[in-house]
Amino acid sequence: MLSPRSLRNLKRELSRSALAKTGIALVVLVVGVAALAPLVAPHDPTAQNLDDAQLPPLGFSETENSTTTEVVDGEVQIVNETTTINATAEHPLGTDSLGRDMLSRVVYGARTSLLVGVLGTFIAGGIGVTVGLVAGYYRGRVDDALMRSADVMLAFPSLVLAIALVGLWGRAAYRIPDPFVLLGITPDMPASFVLPGTVVVVVGLVNWVWFARVARGEALSIREQEYVKAARAVGASDARIIARHVLPNALTPILVLGTIQIAAIVLLESALSFLGFSGTTLSWGFDIAQGRDYLASAWWISTIPGVAIVLAVIGINLVGDWLRDALDPDIEGEGGGV
C-alpha cells in the first residue's frame, strides 16, 4: 500500500526529524506498557490498602505543619507539630485515596486508552471510508445525500453526541481474560481486563465523518484516473473498482488521518470516562475525576494520569506529523479534538 518512494520519504523524514523519533519512542513505550501491563505494573491496580492511602510520589514526601495552642502553667503556648508522610519505593508514583498503586493504574489505563483508540478508529474508519468512497465514486445524488448527512453529523459535537449515546444506551462492558494471568505468569494481577464496549462503538460512530470527507475527496480525483476508466471500460463492477482500484490509492491520506484520529479518540475516551460515561474504572480519565476531590491533599492523583494522557497523545500526534510531512496527503485540519 505504500510505494517505495513513500517508504523512502518516511525514512528520510525520520532521519532528519528529532520530533518524529520522539513520537515513535513515545508510542512504542505506551504500546509496550499497555501490552505487557501485568508484567510492568508492580501491583494489582485494583487492590486497595487504606493504610497506604494518599502516599505521595517519590521525591514529593510531604511534611504537614499543624499548629495548636496549649495552656502550660497558666500561659498560652504555641506548639508546632510536624508530621511526615513518606513516599516509598513500593509506590513510586504514590497511591490514590483508596491506597491503590498509581503506577499500576497508569499502566493499566494505557490499555483502555489504546484499545478504545485503535478499535474506535477502525470502526470510524470502516464506516467513514465506505461512505466517503461511495459518495465520491458515484457523485451526484448519492454524494449529496451522504455528504449532507455527514454535515448533520458534524453539527453534533462528537463529545456531546457520545455522552448522549452512552447515556441512552448504557455502559456495556466486556471482560477479556488476561493471557498473562491465564498462563499463570502473573497470578497476582486482575484475571480479566474490562473493555468498555459501548464507548468503543460510540467513539467510532461519532468520528466517522472525518474519514468520509477525506475518502470522498480522494475518490473524486481517483475516479477520473485512466486506470479507473480502463477498468470501467472492460466491464468491472463498481464494487470491484472501488475495492481494487479506488481504495488502495486512497490509503495514504486515510492512514495519516487514522493516526491523528487515534489521538483524538484517546482524548475523547478520557473525557467520557472523566464524566463517568464509560464502562470501566481502570482508565486515565476516571482517575483524574477521582482525584478532583483530593486536589488540596493529594495533587498527584489527578496529575499523574493526565501526564500519561498528554505523553501518549503527543506521541501519536508526532507520529501523525511524521507521516503527514513525509507522505504529504494534504489533510490539514481534518479530525476533531476534545
Next chain:
Amino acid sequence: MSDSQRDVLRVRDLSTRFFTEEGQVNAVEGVSFDVRDGEVYGIVGESGSGKSVTALSVIDLVASPGKITSGEVWYRNPDLAEEFRAERPDAVRDEFVDLRRLPKGVRRSLRGPGFSTVFQDPMSSLNPSLTVGEQIAEAVEVQRRARANPRSTRSRTQGYGLGKFLVDSLVPGRDYTGEESHERAIELLDQVGIPDPAQRAQEYPHQFSGGMLQRAMIAQALAGEPDVLIADEPTTALDVTIQAQILNLLRDLQQEEDMSVVLITHDLGVIARMCSRVGVMYAGQMVERGSLSDVFDDPVHPYTQGLLGSIPDLENPAPRLQPIEGNVPSLLDSEMGGRCYFADRCPKAMESCLHPIEMHDADAGSDEHEARCVLTETDYRPEEALPEGYFDGGDGDGGGGGRETDGSDPEAREEEVRADD
C-alpha cells in the same frame, strides 16, 4: 565611451550557494556582466543553469536556504554614491555604489525605482486575494511614500504594522493605498495595453487570462519607474501567440521609458529578437558573453555552439533550444570538480579541460567577446582528447569526473530546479 554606452549595472564575481540537506549547491558561481543604459541584456541558459538565481541575487531576493556568498553588484546612482562616500568609502566608486555593501534598508528601497522584476508565472506571482489594481497601486504607493519621506522609507514598516492591518481589515475604506495611486495604477494598465483598465483594475488575478496577467505584472514593474527591469522568463508560461505580444510590449516600453532590461530566458529566439548583448550561462557560470553577433555568429564555447546548432541564421531562429546530449550537472559542491563543468558533455573535451577555466578574450568578434573555454587560447587537438566514456565510470572522481547522471538523487534535482525557477 559615448554617453549612451554608459553602464548602469556592473555585476562582479557574484556567487550564490544553496545550503540544502543534500549538500551545498553552487547555483551561481563567479558571474560577472555589465548592463548599459537603455539596452536589453540577455542571459540565456538551460533550466538549472543558475540564470534566475543570478537575477534574484542582483535584487537581493535569494530566499533561505540560499545565500549570496561573495561578489559585488555595482549600480550607478550618483545620489547614493554621494550619500555613502564618506560613510562607506569601500561601497562607493565614482558614481557607482556596491549594493552588497549598502545597508539592507537602502537595498530594499531600490526595489522599484532601481530595479523591478517581471517573473515567469504571472498567475502565481500576483496575490490571489487582492485586486490587480490594488496590487499595482501598492507598488505606486510605496514609491510615493518614499519620495514624500525618504528616511522612513528605509524602515521596515513605513508605519504599517499588525495594528494597521487589523484596522484596515475591520474598517472598510481604510487602506494603505491612496486614491492617487489607484488612478496611476489604471494609467499603467492602460499603458501596457489592457482594455477597459478602470474595470479590470477592480478584478482579481483569477479573472485575468495569462497574457493579460503578464501585462499587469509589467504594469506593476513599471510603477516604480525603474532604471533596470529584470524580466525572468517573462513569456515561458504563455501561449506562443501571446509571447510575441508580450515581447513587443516589453520592447516598446523599454524604448518609451528608456530603461535597461535584463532579459532572462532559455529561448534563443527571444534573445536574438530582443537583445543587443548576451551572456550564456551553464552550470552556474557565465561561459560566454559578448555582443549579440559575437555570440550568435562567432560562438567559441562548444556549449554555445551546441545551443545554436540547429539555428540556421538570425533571421529565422528556431524557437526552442536544441537539446545537448547529457544532463546539466547537479551543481552539488561535493560533485563539482575543479574542471570545465561542460567537459563531460563537450565534443571537444581535452586534457587541459580538467583544470578550472577562466574567462578569456575570444579572437573572433568584438573586443568584449569572451568565453570560459580553452579553445580561446589553443586549437582543438584530437590527440589530447579525453577517451570515450571518461566521465561515465565511477573511478575518475579524483579528476572531477565520474559523476553519475542516472543515479543522482531525484530530490536533489527537484530542489535545484525549484531554486532556479
Next chain:
Amino acid sequence: MSLARFLLKRGLQGVFVVWGVVTVVFLLRFITPGDPISVIAPLDASPATRQAIAAELGLNRPLYVQYLDYLVGLLQGDMGYSYISNTSASARVFARLPATLELAVAATLVAVVLSIPLGVLSATNRNEPVDYGATTFSLVGISTPNFWLGIMLVLLFAVEFGVFKTSGRGITSARALSALATGNLDVFVSWLTYITLPAITLGTYFTALITRLTRSGMLDELGSAYVRATRAKGLPETLVRYRHALRNTLIPVVTVLGLQLGTLIGGAVITEAVFAWPGLGTLVINSITGRDWVVLQGSLIVIGVGFVLINLVVDALYAYLDPRVVSD
C-alpha cells in the same frame, strides 16, 4: 456568484442540516432502550395510568403525527414539556444558553488574540527560540485534554495561590461590562476571577491549533511566488507579511475553524463540567443522568442550530477573505 447568492446557498444547506438535526434528535427517543413513560410514571403505575400518561403525552399517536407535531412545536419555539424538571424544555435550554455563549466567545477571543500573532512570530523567526517555544506549546496544547488542564489550573491558581474562583459563573458578562463602563472595577475584576480559568481551559486547544495552522500557513505563503514578487516591487517586509501573507494564511485557518466548531462546543460541555459553569453543557450532562430526554433533545437542537448559524458566519468570513469563493 455574488456574495448574497453564496450566502443564500449556504443558508439553504444550513436549513437542510437543521432539519436533519431535528429529525435525528426526534428519532433518538426511539433508539433508546426503555420507554419514556416509565421514566415519568410511578413505579407501581397500573397499565391504565400508563395509558393515560401516553395519551396525555400524545405517545399513542402514529409516529409521523408525533413527528409533524414536534416540528410544528419547534417552529413555534416549543421544545416540549419536561415532566422531570416540571418546566418547558425551551425555558431551561434558553436560560442556560447565554452562559455557554459567554464562555465560548471568551475562549475564542483568547485563542484568536494569542494564536495568530504567535503563529506569525513563529513563522517569521523560524528555527529560533520563539519558534521552538511556539511549536512546543502548540504540540502540547493540542495533545492535552482540556478537562485535565482545567483541573491543573484549579490546582495551581485556586488551590495553591487562591487567585481565581473554581466553580460557578458569578455575574453575567453584560453586567460585568457595564460595571467596567461605569468604572466599577471591583465588580469587573470579580467577574474576571470567575471566567478566566474556564476561558483558558476551553481556549488552549484552539490557541494551540490556530498557532500551528498560522505558522505552517505563513511559512507556505512566505515562500510563495507572489510574496517574492511583492518583495521585488519594494513593499516593506511588514506589509508583505501582514497585508499579503497573513491574509492568505487566514483563509485555511478560517476553514479549519469552521470544521472544528463542534470541538469548541464539545470542549465547552466538559469545561462547564469541570468548573460547574451553569451552561448548556452541564444541562446536557444533567439531563442524561436524570433521564430528562425532552431537555436533552432541546439542548441538542439548540447546539445543532448554533453550529449551523456560526458556520454561516464562518462562510461569510471565508468569502470575504477569498474572492475566488464568490466569483467562480
